[in-house]
Amino acid sequence: MTASATELTMGVEEEFFLVDRSTRAPVPRAAQVLDAVAELLGPQAQPEFYSCQIEFCTTPTRSGAELREQLLSLRATAARAAWDAGCLLVAVGTAVVPPADPVPVTDDPRYQRMARYYGALVDGRLGIVCGCHVHIGTLDRPRALELANRVRPYLPALQALAANSPFGGGRDSGCASWRSVVFGRWPTAGPAPQLDAEGYERTADALVRSGILLDRKMIYWFARPSEHVPTLEIRVADVNAELDTTVLLALLIRGLCATVLGECGPRGRPPPEVPAARLWAAHRYAAHYGHCGEALDPFTGETVPARTLTSALLRRAGPGLEAAGDLAAVRRLLAPLTARGDGAAWQRALYRRTGCLEAVVDRLAATTTRHPG
Template sequence: MRSSPGPAPGSLDGPVVSTMGVEEEFFLVDRLTREPVARAGPVIQAAAPVLGDLVQDEFYRCMVEVCTRPSASATDLRAQLAALRATLVGAAREADCALMASGTAVVPPREPVPVTDTPRYRRMAQRFGALVDGGLSVVCGCHVHIGTADRAQALLLANHVRPWLPALQALAVNSPFSGGIDSGFASWRCLEFGRWPTAGPAPLLDTAAYEDTADALVSSGILMDRRMIYWFARPSEHHPTVEFRVADTSADLDTTVLVALLLRGLCAAVLSRAEAGRPPPAIGARQLRAAHGYAARYGSGGLALDPFTGEEVPAQALIGALVMAAAPGLTAAGDLDEVDRLLTALRQRGSGADRQRATFHRTGRLRGVVDHLTEVTARA
C-alpha cells in the first residue's frame, strides 16, 4: 500500500476500531480472445494522472494493482474502491482491453505472459524460474490491511486471527477455472500461489521470533527479500499494519467490502483480550493448513474443517461463528448491520466461484464467464 492505515480511537469502554485499506489485483484481458494480455504499461500510464501512486504494476504484465487510502468507514471504503475500479476500467478501454476481477485467468493465454521488466521482478523470475510460467501461475488476490500501533501489535493480531482466516477465505473464493478447465476447486488461486515459499498460514511468532525467522529465510536464500514473506497474515514491512492475504480478487464490490469489515471487526474484538495476555489458540500448522484446503475446495457453500476442533462442519456454520467472534468489533465500528446485509446477499447469490460456474453452465463458453466477470467488475 502506498498510504498506510493507522489505528483510530474507539470507545473508551469498547474495542478500539482501526482504519483499514485494501489492495486489489486485476487481470487485463483481450476484448476479442478474452485471454490475459500484456498491456499493464499503457493502462497504468492512462490511469496514473488520476490515481497517482494508488495504481502500480505487478509481477506479470497482464496485471495491475490499486490500493485505497486509509479508510475509517464502510461507505468511504466502498466509494474509494468504486472510483479506483472505474478509472482502471476506462484506462483499460483506452488500451483496447478489459479489466477482469478473478483469482485465476478463465481463458488461458496461448503464449506465456512476460514478467514486468523491473530489477526486482527480473531477479525473482531468475531465482524462482520453476514457479514462473506466465500462464497458470498468473493469479490475482485481494489483500486487506488493518492499522496497528506497531509490529508487536501486528504480530499479536496475526497470531489471534489466524484460526478465522479459513472462514474468510471461503467467503471470497473466485477462481474455479484454470488452464481452460474447471479445477474442481472454488479457489484454485490458493493452490497455485501456494507453490511459492512461505505462502500459507503464518506461524505463531512474537517480535523477536519474527525478526529471527525473517532474517533466516532471506539469509538462507529461501526468500529473496522480506517482501516475499507471503503468509496469510503478516506485519507490513513498510507500514504500521497487519496484512491479510487469503482472499481471491472479487468481481463484486460487496464481497471485498465484507471481507475488509469482518477483518477489522475481528481485529478490534480480539485486541483487548490479546493485549490482556490471553494466549492465541494453539492450533497446529497441519490442521490449519487443512482448514484452508477445505476452504479452497468447497468455498462458502460446502463443507469446512473447524480449525479449533478438527471436525468437518458446514462452511456456513464456521462463517456464523466468525461473525459472532467479530461482533463486538463490528458493533463498535457500526458495521454489524451492514455485515449482516452483505452476508445475506452473498448467501442468496452464491460465491464468486459459484457464479462463474453458473455462467459457464448457462453459456457453455469460457468466454461467457470472462464477459460476466468484466461486466460485474465494471459495474462498480
Template sequence: MKILTIGVEEEFILVDRVSRTPVDRAPEVLASARHVLGDQVQREFFNAQVETATLPTASCRDLRDELARMRAVLGEAAREVRCRPVATGTPVLPPARPPTVTDTERYRRMARRYASRFGVVDGPVCGCHIHVGTLGRDVALGLSRRMAPWLPVLQAITANSPYARSRDTGFDSWRSVEFARWPTVGPPPDLDEPHYLSRVDELVRTGTLLDRRMVYWYARPSEHVPTLEIRVADANADVDTVVLLACLVRGLAMALLPEVLDGRPAPRVPLRRLLLAHELAARYGLSGFGLDPCTGRETPAAELGDRLVDRARPGLDAVGDTERALRQWQRLRASGAGAARQRAVYRRHRSLTDVVDSLAETTVTA
C-alpha cells in the first residue's frame, strides 16, 4: 500500500491579552515568528489572523511535535505585542473596531470583488486544512469523490465554533455557516481531470472566482503542492484533535486509493443528501444525529465516527496509526469535540472571556 505524507495548515485569530477581542497585530507577530519559522508562518485574509503550515511528513508523532513547536513560537511572538493566538473557528467576542484586510494585491482584489459577501461576514473565520500526498491531480480528484460521503463526519469531529459576536449561535460549527457565503464552498463535484480544468477555468473567466487558488470545495487538488487538500474542519485549540483529523484523513485516503488506481467507479451520493449531512454536522457536531450520506438515514454522529474509523482502518494499520487514532477518537467520543468543551467552560464560569482564555491556553500548551 502506498504511504502518503500528511501536512497541516492551521489558521489562528489574534486576540488582545486584556480585552480578548480580535486585534490587527499580524504584521508584528509575523515579523517576529519568521525569525524561527520562516515561510512556514504566513499572512491570512485579515490582519487579525495568521496561518502556519507544517512540512510534509509520514509520521503523526513528528507532525504533532511540529504543530506544538510552531504554536509555541507563535505564542511567544504574539506575547511580545500583547496578544495571543487562538485556534477556534470564529472569534468568541467581536472586534472593538472592524477588522482590516491584509494589505496585499490579491486580498485587496478579493475584498473589492466580493464586497457583498464579505460585508455580511463579521470578521475572521479560521479553518484547519489537511494535505495528503504526493498525488497527481487526476488521482486527487478520484479520492475527493470517494471521500465526499465521509467529510461531514470529519466536520462533526472538528466542530469548534459555537460562539460568535458574544452569543451562542446554536451551531457547533458557526464557521461552516459564515464561510459558506464565499463562492464554491461545499462538497466537491464529481469531476475527472479534464472536466475539473474546464470547470475551474470557466469559474475564473466569468469572475465567480478570482483565480484557481479560490476553489474552496471541501476536498480539492491543491494548486501549489501535489496533494489532495481537505478543507472541512474548524481550527481546533486541542492539538490532538488536529492530529486525529490528519490521521483519519490519511488513513481514509490510503484505504480508498486502491479503488482509484483500479479505476473502480465511485459511489453516487445525491448532492442534496451531502448538503444536508454537512448542515447537520455544522449544527450538532458530535452531540446529536447526523445523516448517513450513503443510506440517507439519520444516525447518531458518534456512530458515524465509529464507521469512519473502521473504514480508515486499513490505511491506519499500514502506517502504524491505529492505536493513536483509536485512543484519541475514544477520548473525543467520551468528552465531546471542541464546541462541547467551549460550552462546558462557559457553564462553569458564565464568562465568555474565560472561554477565550481557555482556548488561548490550550492553543499554545500542546
C-alpha cells in the first residue's frame, strides 16, 4: 500500500562549514553569521557543535519542488551573511583545508559539557564534520521505529550516493566519505538496532543511565525517531554542495518509507533479516568507495558495483515514488550524478587537475549556492 506517500512530509537539516575567504580554512564566525540571519530565519538557523559550523532546517513539505526552493533560499541567505562576515559557505563533509589552530566548541552549555566528557574526540581540527539529515513525518514513535527497522538495509546505498568528503587534514583520506569514518568514533554512530517502542525506551534509558551518552539527543543511529519532532530521521549522508543531490536523497528516502509503510503492522511481512556485521561492512564499503566503486550487498554479502545497490534502492522505492509523482524527478536527478560521479569523485578530479586544495574549496563554495538546472 503506497497511498500514504502523498501524506508523508520531508524536511532537511544541512550543516555547513564557514571558511575564511583568504585561507579557505574553517573559521569560528558562526555567531556573527547567525546573528545576521536571526530575524529573517528564526529557528531555521541554528548553531552546531563547532563555532565554524552552522545548520539550516527546512520546514516540512510534501513537495519536492518546494523543498528545493526552501533549500535554495536558505543557502542563499546564509551565503550572503557569510560573505559579509569575511567567509564562504561550503557544503562538504570534512574540511578540505584544515584550520591552523583548533576551532573552539560553540559556547553552549550542552556542547561544552560534551566537549569535556568526550575530550579525545574533540580536537577542533580533524574531527569537524558536516552532515545532511532527512526527516520523514508525521510519525509517532512506534511507526518511526517500524520504518527504521525496514529501511536500514538500504541506507548504505544512500550513504554512497551522498559521499562528499574525500579530504582530511589537507590530504586525500583514501575514502569517499571521510566524514563517515570520523563521525563513526562517537558512541552509537552506526546502524540502528531493530527495536520496538518499548525496546527503544529501555535502550535509550540504559545508554544515558550508564554514561555512554549524556542525553537522548546523542543517539546517533543512522535511522532514529527524532527526540524533538514526530519524524523518522535518516542521518547517513554527507552534506552535498550539489543541491540536486540533497533533493534526490530526500525524495528517495520519502519514496522508500512510503513503499514500506504498508508492510508495517501485525499483518505485514516482518522486517528483513540482515546480519549486523554484514550491515556494518556495507556501510564501511560505502564510506570507502562512495558511488563510484564497489559495494557490499547487505542482503547477500556479495561484492557488487555501488550502482547495483542504487538500482535496487530505486526499485524498492519505486512504488512510493510513483504514488507521490516523484519517480520521473528522481530518475532525472540521478542521471547526472551517475554520469559525473559523487561529490568525492569530482573533488578528487579537480585536485588532480589543479594540485590546489583552495581551488577545490572555491568550487565547493560556488556550487553550494549555485541555482540548480
